[in-house]
Amino acid sequence: MSGHICVVGSLNIDIAARVERMPAPGETVGGFDMKIHPGGKGGNQAVAAARMGGSVSIIGAVGNDDFGRMRKGWLESEGVDTSLVRVDGSAPTGTALITVDGSGQNSIIVIPGANGAIRPEHIEAARHRIASSALLICQLEIPVDAVSAAIRIAAENGTPVLLNPAPACPLERDLLSSVDFLVPNEIEAAQMSGIEVTDVDSAVAAAEKFHDMGTRNVVITMGSRGAMISHAGRVRHWNAHNVKVVDTTAAGDSFIGAFAASLMEGRSLEEAVEVAIFASAITVTRHGAQSSLPIRSEVEEAMVEWR
Numbered sequence: 564m565s566g567h568i569c570v571v572g573s574l575n576i577d578i579a580a581r582v583e584r585m586p587a588p589g590e591t592v593g594g595f596d597m598k599i600h601p602g603g604k605g606g607n608q609a610v611a612a613a614r615m616g617g618s619v620s621i622i623g624a625v626g627n628d629d630f631g632r633m634r635k636g637w638l639e640s641e642g643v644d645t646s647l648v649r650v651d652g653s654a655p656t657g658t659a660l661i662t663v664d665g666s667g668q669n670s671i672i673v674i675p676g677a678n679g680a681i682r683p684e685h686i687e688a689a690r691h692r693i694a695s696s697a698l699l700i701c702q703l704e705i706p707v708d709a710v711s712a713a714i715r716i717a718a719e720n721g722t723p724v725l726l727n728p729a730p731a732c733p734l735e736r737d738l739l740s741s742v743d744f745l746v747p748n749e750i751e752a753a754q755m756s757g758i759e760v761t762d763v764d765s766a767v768a769a770a771e772k773f774h775d776m777g778t779r780n781v782v783i784t785m786g787s788r789g790a791m792i793s794h795a796g797r798v799r800h801w802n803a804h805n806v807k808v809v810d811t812t813a814a815g816d817s818f819i820g821a822f823a824a825s826l827m828e829g830r831s832l833e834e835a836v837e838v839a840i841f842a843s844a845i846t847v848t849r850h851g852a853q854s855s856l857p858i859r860s861e862v863e864e865a866m867v868e869w870r
């Protein structure tokens with residue numbers, strides 16, 4: 564594989580704050596270090612791939628507001644083609660309210676705004692870009708019928724599909740059978756397969772279910788437990804790198820962008836997973852979403868120094 568990556572997905576502005584611990588229901592806790600970051604899984608994955616040297620465009624939507632102009636500008640400054648980002652006059656730019664606790668774990672509330680107004684016909688209008696790309700990447704932060712339209716166009720044109728099913732929701736077998744690379748985290752894998760993913764064996768069992776539904780390659784990211792791949796009757800697991808975690812936001816996005824960019828360079832599936840594990844390990848040592856994504860030279864250095 565080599566060539567252009569087309570991302571179809573969400574664009575948010577993240578309003579993030581740090582807390583020592585998450586509040587219990589009804590409780591007020593003090594927070595600190597409030598920041599406004601570019602976010603949204605679609606935008607983050609596009610930037611993650613671009614920072615790894617990929618040629619990337621995104622199909623998505625922002626509102627006709629300051630957040631929308633900021634989000635688009637932040638993508639363009641990373642070299643991501645935004646010519647197919649629609650400005651929706653009827654909905655505000657998507658936002659995410661993020662809290663990160665003292666152990667680096669986050670909780671996220673997403674208000675979709677313009678992301679939620681993306682329709683299959685908007686995707687259809689961008690058919691040429693999906694058809695001419697070497698890889699389509701989707702997530703589930705825009706309506707499922709729009710994601711289905713993108714995957715259908717890709718299938719009709721022989722464009723391989725990477726689906727990050729986040730946040731997870733039930734998906735038709737038809738759609739999953741058009742997915743070449745399914746990349747859930749352990750929670751999404753459990754929600755979609757009905758198998759609680761707590762270790763490598765249960766991840767393998769979940770992957771089997773996805774294969775039964777027609778998905779060719781399954782990569783499950785498992786946070787501190789590393790990542791595994793199941794493809795062509797082979798399973799391989801990697802441990803996570805031992806780093807000081809300050810914020811797990813966008814760790815999955817970083818993984819997917821680096822994985823996709825590596826595939827586009829002609830690396831094997833297993834090599835691409837290895838690169839992606841280094842990229843996401845760097846991401847969790849930094850705060851923010853797009854702002855925490857590593858550039859290629861940082862990943863290459865880690866691959867030499869951490870081995």
Ligand code: RIB
Pocket residue numbers: 573575576577601602603604607658659671673704812813814815816852853
């Ligand atoms: O994956 C992290 C992202 O999820 C954040 O940037 C937030 O916007 C939500 O979409």
